[in-house]
Amino acid sequence: MTNKSQYRLTESTHHAQPKLWQSAGLPASGGIELINAIQKGLSIDIITRLNDELDVSKMYILNATGINERSFARRKTEHGRLKPEESERVARLVRIMDSAIALFEGDKKAAVEWFNTSASTLGHHSPKEMLATETGALEVTNLIGRLEHGVFS
Template sequence: MNSHFTQYRPSKASAAGFWQQIGLPARGRRLHELLHEGVEYRVYPKLAKMSGIEQKSLARYVDIPSATLSRRAKSGRFKMAESDRLYRFAELFKAALDLFEGDADGARAWLLAPNIGLGGRRPVEMSATSAEYQTVLNLIGRLEHGVSA
């Protein structure tokens, strides 16, 4: 199998609008700078709303304890590692949204359901590490190209 079939490639047409709505650049130097500086807290509720996942649940999925989340709400900014996990979750949601052709309910349902291609794990639980995140993106890439999961 060619490796290009296993890689997720974001849809360019809808990418900009998604990232604008949550308040992050999609790619490039400014994104890298923001991740190092720490993503502003205001991105978090927008991401939760857009994904349709309750804020407390989202915090669990991205491995941010509730006490830490409260501190970040007060300080107004996440730490670099937390920002990276939030970005990975946003990427996963965006990829699922592309897979379901913009259907947020379908994307959310897919992310929340156990998946045989992930050994029975739920995709939403796999944004805490880069290896897990890449596994989900690869699965989405295979699904988009009709390769069995």
């Protein structure tokens, strides 16, 4: 019989890095809470948090999400919220970047570099270029899944 007092519970010294969705300020990675936030319109502050977290420019984030710079500036002065369709595209970027960061074992710089590199399996487009449509984003997600499982075609 094993004596339970033989075993000591120790606190792990390894703390997982927060997911991008957490650092960016999304309320959740999916589900009703995220849907409600998207329908309300995400705070424009998410763009700044993303550019800080990914170490990319504001224009990079706006281009990747298809948000016009003038529209963004207008939202900033009007009410500080993105439109629901813009919010959806930002959430899509965050979701896919989280997957890419996981693929590169937490290396955000490598994930961003990969995100900008054309892939033959994406018709010689970069993952970033594919985000304009949900179908393109799905192809990027599928590619990440194949790479995680060692399927390179």
